[in-house]
Amino acid sequence: MNTNVLPIAGLPGIARAARQSVRLFIAVPMLMLGLASGSAQAQFENRMAINCTNPSPQQIQPWTVTNPLTSSTAIGTILMERRFALETAFAFGPTAPLLVHELVTGAHWATGFGPPVGADGLAPTNIDGIGFKWEALSSDGVVRTLRKEADPLAVEKMNVLYEPSGMGNGATIASYKQYLVLTKDPNALPAGEIKVTNIAGGLQVKIYAVDFLKSVGVSLGSTFQVPTLGGGCRQSITYDSTGLVSIGGGPPPPIPNKCDVVANQIIPVDLGSIPIDRFKGLNDTSPPKHFEIALSNCAVNAKPTISFRDKATPPNADKTVLRLSAPGGQSLAQGFGIIMTREDGSRERISYGDPGAARKYEMTLDKAGRTAKLPLSAQYIRTGSDAEVKAGYAGGSAEFTFTFP
Structure with missing residues (x-):
């Protein structure tokens, strides 16, 4: 499992520290105890x-x-x-x-x-x-x-x-x-x-x-x-x-089929500066910004999936909307969020959740090129009433994790 960061902002993306899960295997050597001295023998x-x-x-x-x-x-x-x-x-x-x-x-x-x-x-x-x-x-x-x-x-x-x-x-x-x-x-x-x-x-x-x-x-x-x-x-x-x-138990588990994963990967997505009057009513969105998450050198039987987590604290109550955030000194926009949508034909909105509980999205594997991709788009979405809407910095950050069944 590898965890990476996806900053999304109206201004240049804010780089956040990436987190990577590491498994540490510690082998404990066995000692053959012998005699310490001739007198003991x-x-x-x-x-x-x-x-x-x-x-x-x-x-x-x-x-x-x-x-x-x-x-x-x-x-x-x-x-x-x-x-x-x-x-x-x-x-x-x-x-x-x-x-x-x-x-x-x-x-x-x-x-x-x-x-x-x-x-x-x-x-x-x-x-x-x-x-x-x-x-x-x-x-x-x-x-x-x-x-x-x-x-x-x-x-x-x-x-x-x-x-x-x-x-x-x-x-x-x-x-x-x-x-x-x-x-x-x-x-x-x-x-x-x-x-x-x-x-x-x-x-x-x-x-x-x-x-x-x-x-x-x-x-x-x-x-x-x-x-x-x-x-x-x-x-x-x-x-x-x-x-x-099978000594001491059953045979080995299946050998995991994986792809090359770049540790601490950051994919910036710039949604641009959108006039506030472009959003006439609730759930109005900005033009989609297309991008993709890709992995290379995938094994022939690899079936990678991706899950996402909103890095804002606390996250939005609507699991499909990223909560906005702004760097220190910047005025935060109000009444808006960010949505991501799958561009593989389903047009499904991405849902966010804690690691282990978040929904997993299958990537499309190109067996000829040994690449796996998940095409996406990101947009601003209006979530507030006229009284709640306010212009300002509109950034967001999603953490994404690869798993290989």
Whole structure:
């Protein structure tokens, strides 16, 4: 949603401060708490991790728009993303004071299923032109992209240390991010709602939790083979083409189709100086002044709308008439207002209201030129009796807000 100002006046328009709505997304990093010192470590016992459970989603953040989709959005742009963690619980095995174990979390696109996954980790989705990417946010500060490999990639690990006076169970957490990425010209995307519901062709991601002797030397960022022998954890879970985008809830919302919006846009409309005797009776109007509000580089499926708010305080009781205002030192005209009318054939008068409650007016989208327009006209209108009418400065200001369903 972007908010702009439309000053309308009999003299040059008065520039008012524009207001823009901003959404601030704050990501809270997860911390992997370790041991602070060797002296603290002495109270722990080396154990094996056994009886691992399937990972459960934790700290799930909703899909959010990273970059708007317009006709000028570059291929490779991240459109939406979300962050979450997968927690795997386990039990502690028997005491093994001379053998240090570690629990390794691994992940990869499984081979042998579906179409290729690109070298950049992008997998095709049900929407031709939108790719899906999965990254692991490892505790060593390295971001690791999941790729289609024969063996899992080690993305997280922890020492299996048991504190005798504590609980008999433990847990390991791995943090991840998923992305929806534009992979083709935005003007070639399919018509209609753009909503990713599944990954194409039966592709799968597998997540592992495997107990290793620390001496094996599995390092973060390396691939490993899951051992077939031993009593430790060898847990795995497979996310199929639908489950990949639905971890912890439903699939992503539709990708918003937008246009380029100039922040703090001001469109001055000068209605000129009109003699007061031009208005013979109630509701008489001045000649219309034509103008338009336009947006460029609209996505093929964009459906922008505009709502308007009278910036005067208090606004006019008649929601279709702007209240007049004047700068300091200027005498304000009395018995008049300003109306705006749609010039797209309906000749409907624009209604003003508070944000969220005001009526929304659809813009006309030129798909060939990727522009959206709302043609309008503005006029003075007489609203007072003969005794109420008085000449003076006749300014007004309307705030307009774009929304993209």
